[in-house]
Amino acid sequence: NENTSKNYKSGFISIIGRPNVGKSTYLNRVIGQKIAIMSDKPQTTRNKVQGVLTLNDAQMIFIDTPGIHKPKHKLGDFMMKVAQNTLKGVDLVLFMINAEEGFGRGDEFIIEKLKTITTPVFLVINKIDQIHPDELMPLIETYSSKLQFKEVVPISALQGNNVDTLLNQIKEFLPEGPQYYPADQVTDHPERFIISELIREKALHLTREEIPHSIAVVIDSIKREENSETVHVMATVIVERDSQKGIVIGKQGKMLKEIGQRARLDIENLLGSKVFLELWVKVQKDWRNKAGQLRDYGFRE
Ligand code: GDP
Ligand code: MG
Numbered sequence: 001n002e003n004t005s006k007n008y009k010s011g012f013i014s015i016i017g018r019p020n021v022g023k024s025t026y027l028n029r030v031i032g033q034k035i036a037i038m039s040d041k042p043q044t045t046r047n048k049v050q051g052v053l054t055l056n057d058a059q060m061i062f063i064d065t066p067g068i069h070k071p072k073h074k075l076g077d078f079m080m081k082v083a084q085n086t087l088k089g090v091d092l093v094l095f096m097i098n099a100e101e102g103f104g105r106g107d108e109f110i111i112e113k114l115k116t117i118t119t120p121v122f123l124v125i126n127k128i129d130q131i132h133p134d135e136l137m138p139l140i141e142t143y144s145s146k147l148q149f150k151e152v153v154p155i156s157a158l159q160g161n162n163v164d165t166l167l168n169q170i171k172e173f174l175p176e177g178p179q180y181y182p183a184d185q186v187t188d189h190p191e192r193f194i195i196s197e198l199i200r201e202k203a204l205h206l207t208r209e210e211i212p213h214s215i216a217v218v219i220d221s222i223k224r225e226e227n228s229e230t231v232h233v234m235a236t237v238i239v240e241r242d243s244q245k246g247i248v249i250g251k252q253g254k255m256l257k258e259i260g261q262r263a264r265l266d267i268e269n270l271l272g273s274k275v276f277l278e279l280w281v282k283v284q285k286d287w288r289n290k291a292g293q294l295r296d297y298g299f300r301e
C-alpha cells in the first residue's frame with residue numbers, strides 16, 4: 001500500500017482565507033467528491049485533515065488551521081499559538097481571497113499572521129469568473145504589496161478554471177516524501193477527526209489525572225451497516241504504558257464501557273444516526289515522539 005518510489009512527493013497544505021472565499025468549494029473540486037467540511041465545529045487543538053488527494057506521483061494532505069478562519073472572534077493567545085504552529089508545520093499555505101470582494105479587514109488579519117511564519121504562501125485569487133480581466137492586475141498588486149507570495153494563481157473553484165494549474169504548482173512545491181495515507185482513506189469521512197476527538201475527550205474526562213495527555217484515538221473504520229440505519233465505528237485508544245491500558249479498560253471493562261457509551265451518544269448526535277461503537281485499547285510506547293506515527297494519526301508537530 002505504502003508508496004515508496006523515489007520521486008514521490010507529499011506534503012501538508014493549509015488553506016486559509018476569510019469565510020465564503022471558496023475554500024470548501026475548492027477542496028470539494030480537488031478531492032473530486034462532496035465532502036461536508038465541518039469548519040464551524042468547536043475548535044480543537046489538533047490539526048484536522050480535511051481532504052487527501054492521492055495521485056500517481058504525489059499525495060497532498062489539506063488540513064484545517066484552527067482559529068484563523070474567524071477573525072471576528074476574539075481569539076485567545078492559546079488558539080492563536082495553535083494556529084501559528086499549524087501554519088509553521090505545513091509545507092505550504094494557500095491564502096485564498098475572493099476576487100469579487102477584494103482586500104478587506106479579514107485579509108489584513110490573516111496577512112499579519114502570515115508575516116510571523118516562514119512557510120511559503122501562494123496567493124489564490126478565487127472567483128475570477130466574477131470579475132473583468134482588467135481587475136485582476138490591481139488586485140494582485142494590492143496583495144503583493146503586503147506580503148511576498150511564492151506564486152499568485154487566479155482560479156475559479158466553481159467553474160474549474162486553472163484548478164489543475166494550481167495543483168501542478170502545489171506539486172512542484174512539495175518535498176519528496178512518502179504516501180502517508182492509503183489512497184482510499186480519509187476523504188470520505190470528514191467526521192473521522194471529530195469522532196476521534198469525542199472519544200479522546202471522554203477518555204480523558206473519565207480517567208482524570210490518571211491518564212495524562214499521552215493518549216490518542218485512531219478511527220479504524222466507519223461503515224454504514226447494510227440495510228440498516230446504524231453506523232459501525234471501530235476505534236482504538238492508544239496509550240503509552242500497560243498501566244494506562246488497565247486504567248482505560250477499568251475493572252471488568254467498566255471504564256471502557258462508560259467511555260464508549262458517552263462517546264457514542266455524541267457521535268450519534270454528530271452523524272444523526274444510530275451508532276455501534278467498538279472500542280479497543282492498544283499500548284504503543286512513546287508514540288508522541290515518533291513523527292511517522294503522529295502523521296499516521298493525522299497530526300503534525
Ligand atoms: P468557504 O467559506 O471559504 O469555504 O466558501 P465556500 O466554498 O462555502 O463558498 C462560498 C460561496 O462562494 C458558495 O456559494 C460558492 O458556490 C461560491 N463560490 C465558491 N467558489 C466560487 C467561484 O470560483 N466562483 C463563484 N462565482 N462562486 C464561487
Ligand atoms: Mg467552508
Ligand code: K
Binds near residue numbers: 040043065066
Ligand atoms: K476551524
